[in-house]
Amino acid sequence: MGRADIHERNPRYRCGYCDHGFKRPALLRDHIYSRHTRTNRFICPICHKGFIRRPDCLRHQMCHTGSLEQ
Known part of the structure; x- marks a missing residue:
């Protein structure tokens, strides 16, 4: 879907x-x-936007850095 x-x-x-x-x-x-x-357990270290799932936070960070930060 x-x-x-x-x-x-x-x-x-x-x-x-x-x-x-x-x-x-x-x-x-x-x-x-x-x-x-649900609470936002994963916070973007750059803009402080919260995410429930770690993969979503990592994917979001690419908009700031252009690469995934592990």
């Missing part, structure tokens, strides 16, 4: 925190759990 399948132009279910839209309630539930209720 690609992003186009998850985020619709006219979604039935909208996130109350960030207004992302989803075509199924289970996708909205998973989004809220992963993006808005």
